[in-house]
Amino acid sequence: MTTSHAARISRNEFLSRQERFRSVPSTNDIVRTWMTDGTPEVCLAVADEQTAGRGRSGRSWVAPSGSALLLSLGFEPTYAEPDRLWRLAAIVALAMADAGEEVAGLPDGMLALKWPNDIVVAAKDAPAGIRKVAGVLGESEGAGTPSVKAVIGIGVNADWPRDRFPAELVDVMTSLREASRGRPIDSEALLDAFLLRLEPRLVALREGHFDVASWHDRQITTGRHVSIDMPDGSTLAARAAGVDGATGALIVEDAAGERELLVGEVSRVRLASTLEAAEPGAAGGDAGRRGVTH
Ligand code: BTN
Numbered sequence: 001m002t003t004s005h006a007a008r009i010s011r012n013e014f015l016s017r018q019e020r021f022r023s024v025p026s027t028n029d030i031v032r033t034w035m036t037d038g039t040p041e042v043c044l045a046v047a048d049e050q051t052a053g054r055g056r057s058g059r060s061w062v063a064p065s066g067s068a069l070l071l072s073l074g075f076e077p078t079y080a081e082p083d084r085l086w087r088l089a090a091i092v093a094l095a096m097a098d099a100g101e102e103v104a105g106l107p108d109g110m111l112a113l114k115w116p117n118d119i120v121v122a123a124k125d126a127p128a129g130i131r132k133v134a135g136v137l138g139e140s141e142g143a144g145t146p147s148v149k150a151v152i153g154i155g156v157n158a159d160w161p162r163d164r165f166p167a168e169l170v171d172v173m174t175s176l177r178e179a180s181r182g183r184p185i186d187s188e189a190l191l192d193a194f195l196l197r198l199e200p201r202l203v204a205l206r207e208g209h210f211d212v213a214s215w216h217d218r219q220i221t222t223g224r225h226v227s228i229d230m231p232d233g234s235t236l237a238a239r240a241a242g243v244d245g246a247t248g249a250l251i252v253e254d255a256a257g258e259r260e261l262l263v264g265e266v267s268r269v270r271l272a273s274t275l276e277a278a279e280p281g282a283a284g285g286d287a288g289r290r291g292v293t294h
Helices: 027-036 086-104 187-206 212-217 272-277
Strands: 017-024 043-050 068-075 112-114 118-122 130-141 149-157 225-229 235-243 250-254 257-261 268-271
Touching (some): 027 068, 027 149, 068 187, 086 118, 086 149, 086 187, 086 212, 225 272
Antiparallel strands (some): 068 149, 225 268, 235 250
16 A cells, blocks of 8 residues: 655655655655656655565666665756756765765765665675676656656665565675675765755756766776677677766777767666676576566
């Protein structure tokens, strides 16, 4: 059953509407419905639990009740050109990386971005040398029209102890709690810290500014060999040369030269060592967890 606590989440005045739910199918769907019904930007839905959480490329997103910060924000980005809408997801990821480091007491820069918007930490014991802390799902409609709408959802593994990680994800995921060696993570404090950091980034975006430097600096993908799953089922092996702050693209190079891949053109990026771990018979890795992401 969908239950609204109707609780006030914070005093952030840039929010037009904010609600917390105990359990919903997907916070992205809640916000999309609100916007269809005329709720202006910026609206925020937060849930303790999702029964049909969605990840990128049609995958599902799972988290036990209370273990993750699950939220979606609704924007009316008439201030962004259609080819700059990706920046909304980027500012959400950047604001959450900043907030996560503060609330978990992590050193600056410990939370990295794996293109496009995964928040990860370096982990020597993990197959690809990283573990995922958070994922971002952006969905938009009406791009290029005055009624453009974008819903950006983020799921952050917050106060989630390792002994409760699902077996199929234990090799590739972590949480802020584990990254901080067991420090309890207060999701409300994380939400407040996030909103505090999001607002100035959004104000800047409305004025045409995007913090390209921070976005570049947090990229863990840059300089790494990657395997890229394409929507047609093919795989591209290449070196990630960087990211393009204008288009949001991943810049890759292989024997054919250098080219840019836009977010919508890619299903999944894996850092190279994931490939070895994902060989048939290997434990963990993405190959063993089709359809579920973290
Ligand atoms: C990914 O890494 O694949 C993106 C995951 C996005 C999950 C969040 S949780 C809140 C919001 N509601 C959803 O159904 N998905 C996003």
